[in-house]
Amino acid sequence: MNYLIAVVSDRIKAEEAYTALEQAGIERSQISILGKGYKTAEEFGLVDPTQQAKKRAMYMAYWLVPFGFAGGYLFNLITGLDNLDWAGDPGNHIVGGMLGAIGGAMGSVFVGGGVGLNLFNFGGDDELSYPNLLDEGKYLVAVKGSEDSRVRATPILRRFKPESLQGYEG
Incomplete structure (x- = not known):
C-alpha cells in the first residue's frame, strides 16, 4: 500500500485539496483528512x-x-x-x-x-511527527492506494502549497 501525506495549515485548504482529488477521479475511500473534526492519527493508523x-x-x-x-x-x-x-x-x-x-x-x-x-532534542522542532502536527492544529490530507493514485495525487496536492508532502510505501 502506498501513502501520500500532505500537511496543510488550515481546514479550508484540506477540504479544497480533498475536493480537487475527488474531482481528479481518486476514490473517496482512498482519501482521508486528519485533524480536528476529522480522523485522528490513531484512526488512520499513524503511529508516533x-x-x-x-x-x-x-x-x-x-x-x-x-x-x-x-x-x-x-x-x-x-x-x-x-x-x-x-x-x-x-x-x-x-x-x-x-x-x-x-x-x-x-x-x-x-x-x-x-x-x-530523541531524548535530548538534537533535531530541534523541525522533525515533528504527524501526531504532533495534528496537536498543533494542522491538517493532513492522506491518499492511500496504488502507486498510480499516488502519482496522480502529487501534482494536485502541490497546487495547494502544502508545508510538507511525503510519499511512503507500506
Missing part, C-alpha cells in the same frame, strides 16, 4: 515514532536486563573477580550481576530502538 521506540526498548529490556544480570553474575562467579574486598564472594557476584543488568538495559536502548527517542 517516539512511542514506538519506547515500546520496543521496553520490550527488549524485559529480556535483556534479567539475562544481563544472570550473565554478569555467572561471569563473576566463573572468573572469581574480587573487586570489592569488603563484599565477599556473594556481594561481588551480585555486583557483577548488577553490572550485567546495566549492560542489558543499555542494549535494550541501543538495539531496541531507544536511540530514536
Whole structure:
C-alpha cells in the first residue's frame, strides 16, 4: 500500500485539496483528512515514532536486563573477580550481576530502538511527527492506494502549497 501525506495549515485548504482529488477521479475511500473534526492519527493508523521506540526498548529490556544480570553474575562467579574486598564472594557476584543488568538495559536502548527517542532534542522542532502536527492544529490530507493514485495525487496536492508532502510505501 502506498501513502501520500500532505500537511496543510488550515481546514479550508484540506477540504479544497480533498475536493480537487475527488474531482481528479481518486476514490473517496482512498482519501482521508486528519485533524480536528476529522480522523485522528490513531484512526488512520499513524503511529508516533517516539512511542514506538519506547515500546520496543521496553520490550527488549524485559529480556535483556534479567539475562544481563544472570550473565554478569555467572561471569563473576566463573572468573572469581574480587573487586570489592569488603563484599565477599556473594556481594561481588551480585555486583557483577548488577553490572550485567546495566549492560542489558543499555542494549535494550541501543538495539531496541531507544536511540530514536530523541531524548535530548538534537533535531530541534523541525522533525515533528504527524501526531504532533495534528496537536498543533494542522491538517493532513492522506491518499492511500496504488502507486498510480499516488502519482496522480502529487501534482494536485502541490497546487495547494502544502508545508510538507511525503510519499511512503507500506
